[in-house]
Amino acid sequence: MPIEILMPALSPTMTEGTLAKWLKNEGDAVVAGDVIAEIETDKATMEVEAVDEGILGKILVPGGTEGVKVNQPIALLLEEGEDKSAPAAARPTAKPGVPAAESVAATARAVMAAPAAAAAVAAEHEWTGPTKTLTVREALRDAMAEEMRRDDSVYLMGEEVAQYQGAYKVSQGLLDEFGDRRVIDTPITEHGFSGLAVGAAFNGLRPIVEFMTFNFAMQAIDHIINSAAKTLYMSGGQMGCPIVFRGPNGAASRVAAQHSQCYASWYAHCPGLKVVAPWSAADAKGLLKSAIRDPNPVIFLENELLYGQSSEVPDDADWTVPLGKAKIVRPGKDITILAFSIMVGKALDAAEALAAEGIDAEVIDLRTLRPLDTRTILDSVRKTNRVVSVEEGWPYAGIGAELSAVIMEQAFDWLDAPVARVSGVDVPLPYAANLERLALPQAQHIVEAAKAACYRS
Amino acid sequence: MAKAAAKRGPRGKSTPAASSEELLHHYREMLLIRRFEEKAGQLYGMGLIGGFCHLYIGQEAVVVGAQAAIGPEDSVLTSYRDHGHMLATGMDPRGVMAELTGRIDGYSKGKGGSMHMFSREKNFYGGHGIVGAQVPIGTGIAFAYKYRGLNNVCLTYFGDGASNQGQVYESFNMAALWKLPVIYIIENNKYGMGTAVERSSANAELCQRGRAYGIPGESVDGMDVQAMKAATEKAVAHSRAGKGPFILEAMTYRYRGHSMSDPAKYRSKEEVQKVRSERDPIDHLRALLLEGGHADEDALKKIDRAVKDIVADAAEFAQNSPEPDPSELWTDVLVEA
Numbered sequence: 193m194p195i196e197i198l199m200p201a202l203s204p205t206m207t208e209g210t211l212a213k214w215l216k217n218e219g220d221a222v223v224a225g226d227v228i229a230e231i232e233t234d235k236a237t238m239e240v241e242a243v244d245e246g247i248l249g250k251i252l253v254p255g256g257t258e259g260v261k262v263n264q265p266i267a268l269l270l271e272e273g274e275d276k277s278a279p280a281a282a283r284p285t286a287k288p289g290v291p292a293a294e295s296v297a298a299t300a301r302a303v304m305a306a307p308a309a310a311a312a313v314a315a316e317h318e319w320t321g322p323t324k325t326l327t328v329r330e331a332l333r334d335a336m337a338e339e340m341r342r343d344d345s346v347y348l349m350g351e352e353v354a355q356y357q358g359a360y361k362v363s364q365g366l367l368d369e370f371g372d373r374r375v376i377d378t379p380i381t382e383h384g385f386s387g388l389a390v391g392a393a394f395n396g397l398r399p400i401v402e403f404m405t406f407n408f409a410m411q412a413i414d415h416i417i418n419s420a421a422k423t424l425y426m427s428g429g430q431m432g433c434p435i436v437f438r439g440p441n442g443a444a445s446r447v448a449a450q451h452s453q454c455y456a457s458w459y460a461h462c463p464g465l466k467v468v469a470p471w472s473a474a475d476a477k478g479l480l481k482s483a484i485r486d487p488n489p490v491i492f493l494e495n496e497l498l499y500g501q502s503s504e505v506p507d508d509a510d511w512t513v514p515l516g517k518a519k520i521v522r523p524g525k526d527i528t529i530l531a532f533s534i535m536v537g538k539a540l541d542a543a544e545a546l547a548a549e550g551i552d553a554e555v556i557d558l559r560t561l562r563p564l565d566t567r568t569i570l571d572s573v574r575k576t577n578r579v580v581s582v583e584e585g586w587p588y589a590g591i592g593a594e595l596s597a598v599i600m601e602q603a604f605d606w607l608d609a610p611v612a613r614v615s616g617v618d619v620p621l622p623y624a625a626n627l628e629r630l631a632l633p634q635a636q637h638i639v640e641a642a643k644a645a646c647y648r649s
Numbered sequence: 650m651a652k653a654a655a656k657r658g659p660r661g662k663s664t665p666a667a668s669s670e671e672l673l674h675h676y677r678e679m680l681l682i683r684r685f686e687e688k689a690g691q692l693y694g695m696g697l698i699g700g701f702c703h704l705y706i707g708q709e710a711v712v713v714g715a716q717a718a719i720g721p722e723d724s725v726l727t728s729y730r731d732h733g734h735m736l737a738t739g740m741d742p743r744g745v746m747a748e749l750t751g752r753i754d755g756y757s758k759g760k761g762g763s764m765h766m767f768s769r770e771k772n773f774y775g776g777h778g779i780v781g782a783q784v785p786i787g788t789g790i791a792f793a794y795k796y797r798g799l800n801n802v803c804l805t806y807f808g809d810g811a812s813n814q815g816q817v818y819e820s821f822n823m824a825a826l827w828k829l830p831v832i833y834i835i836e837n838n839k840y841g842m843g844t845a846v847e848r849s850s851a852n853a854e855l856c857q858r859g860r861a862y863g864i865p866g867e868s869v870d871g872m873d874v875q876a877m878k879a880a881t882e883k884a885v886a887h888s889r890a891g892k893g894p895f896i897l898e899a900m901t902y903r904y905r906g907h908s909m910s911d912p913a914k915y916r917s918k919e920e921v922q923k924v925r926s927e928r929d930p931i932d933h934l935r936a937l938l939l940e941g942g943h944a945d946e947d948a949l950k951k952i953d954r955a956v957k958d959i960v961a962d963a964a965e966f967a968q969n970s971p972e973p974d975p976s977e978l979w980t981d982v983l984v985e986a
Contacts, residue, residue, distance in 0.1 A: 200694025203910035236912035384819025391789020428758035487984035
């Protein structure tokens with residue numbers, strides 16, 4: 193049976209083209225790979241190669257024809273001894289890739305209904321056992337040590353994590369306990385060691401990658417997003433990447449723009465990642481343990497200014513805090529203040545000041561930014577009817593913008609005032625002490641925003 | 650029935666004697682890749698394969714030779730020009746083709762496409778779309794082998810274009826520093842998309858790129874499957890002995906454009922034709938098989954037909970497999986804890 197040679201698509205966007213000229217004549221023998229014709233596409237002149245062997249039996253579209261549609265038969269290829277008048281083999285035609293209208297509608301609904309929200313996650317058990325007073329720094333160290341004792345596939349790598357004991361001393365003592373097989377000083381090579389750790393995670397290890405600060409992770413962001421976050425999906429579920437990227441995020445103190453940026457909204461934007469930003473020492477420990485045990489890539493945003501702060505931490509190696517669960521750190525009834533990381537402390541200071549003025553604020557520590565605990569947020573909004581979001585990062589497309597949208601979409605009728613956003617000022621962070629202070633959110637800004645939302649300014 | 654092959658390789662190079670069985674296996678594997686790629690090009694032309702599609706035609710000897718030097722427990726990863734590597738690791742042509750057509754029976758359920766395919770079972774770690782990104786990842790796979798005390802190696806392929814990416818050198822440094830069992834195979838097909846190596850590389854001798862890190866490197870005739878196998882065996886022995894990474898620069902050539910939509914105006918037709926007629930790895934092995942008495946025309950025709958049937962079956966399968974269910978849109982974003 194003759195084989196129809198079809199007008200080929202030669203680019204992702206081509207729908208038709210000009211059959212410029214035939215390079216073989218009727219009756220010529222061709223083998224796979226022979227160039228038989230030239231086609232002009234919207235971009236270039238391309239060669240068409242034969243993909244079967246046979247005799248070019250009949251040219252159906254002569255050279256010089258314009259507007260030849262993709263998949264239109266342009267010639268017949270005969271097998272040896274075949275007659276060109278024989279009926280052509282039915283060629284499978286391309287299935288349209290356009291989904292039916294019904295499934296488009298279903299998909300649209302699904303898009304509406306599926307933000308990066310946590311499926312109802314149970315909070316950690318109320319701890320009634322013994323506690324220890326730990327700094328955030330010690331809590332993070334203990335979390336890593338406990339998980340490394342529990343699972344030999346967990347290891348730590350990063351700049352100065354081993355012999356130097358950590359640029360911020362978070363990994364103090366780990367080299368002594370676990371040795372240089374599992375606590376690994378890397379060269380200053382963020383892109384390289386992040387990609388290397390992703391490969392190790394694909395191959396069954398559970399790396400903890402410490403960035404000296406998250407500012408330097410911009411060198412590695414291709415591997416965090418393209419390699420760690422997307423590969424599970426692109427592999428149809430085969431290539432899980434259990435890895436934690438951790439380190440200080442946001443402004444420290446007087447280190448200026450390149451060393452002072454909050455990456456919360458950058459990473460929270462991306463499907464395939466979980467993003468955590470703890471405030472208290474207990475949460476730092478409990479969440480980091482959960483992050484290490486999680487089978488997915490987790491971005492763990494710490495804050496240098498919190499490392500030295502202490503709080504009570506459950507004294508139990510099995511105690512963890514679930515990812516995806518916010519925490520009400522101060523109950524109240526008049527207004528909800530949403531914050532994470534270092535801003536939780538500022539929010540609590542603001543709540544004290546507001547209380548003095550007769551406003552009873554509820555402060556929620558988001559703890560996990562992706563998936564977001566929308567249930568806890570919305571329950572609070574439906575109770576207080578007013579919201580202030582607080583973040584250190586920039587306002588444009590920030591976490592506050594996302595929170596505002598979620599609340600508007602899902603609790604619009606409960607709002608008595610627009611959601612107020614308190615954020616870092618929309619400039620690179622300045623060095624001068626006075627300007628730096630002006631650029632970062634302070635408790636007073638939160639107080640003012642809350643009063644405005646309560647129409648009490 | 651295996652019999653000793655000629656002691657001297659095709660281009661005067663001394664290569665170890667190979668059995669008829671092995672040479673016929675190489676022939677079949679290379680032919681499978683070529684026919685598969687021709688079929689992929691055809692399906693692309695019919696609009697059944699979308700997006701970017703980078704064919705491996707011309708480079709078959711590189712991956713077939715190297716694969717013959719490792720075991721099933723070793724791993725392989727490469728760039729987006731990955732169909733040949735997948736077939737060489739033993740992945741099912743049906744599953745690969747069905748991924749190209751974006752169907753549910755593809756290796757990634759239709760969600761990865763030509764450039765993003767994986768097989769845990771065959772230790773194939775992708776299929777990476779960002780030029781050079783597979784290099785630190787492959788280095789990390791080797792890191793995990795060493796960490797766990799395994800004697801496996803990872804073949805990390807990349808092109809001459811990728812050899813100018815910074816992360817390649819970050820990887821070289823760590824691999825040499827930590828003596829990781831990774832073999833870097835640079836497939837030098839002369840062009841990074843449309844830019845000739847000499848126009849992109851201050852030193853075009855890519856096998857020397859590891860010198861600053863003390864990594865040994867060798868240039869290999871990438872159009873000669875036996876030379877590729879011999880060179881890879883040497884590199885693998887080096888890595889398995891705990892001596893760290895090794896670089897092989899496979900001198901090869903791609904017959905088609907960079908991707909399906911590349912008119913390849915940066916090189917002459919004569920240049921392509923010359924390689925095809927003088928250095929084609931499959932023609933070359935075919936002649937060797939016949940001249941050396943390893944097989945007769947009939948036996949080779951039988952292989953040709955069997956390969957053609959496998960590819961036709963894969964294409965048929967890939968067109969009949971359904972598109973993924975709309976519910977697949979939401980799966981595999983995260984592993985459920």
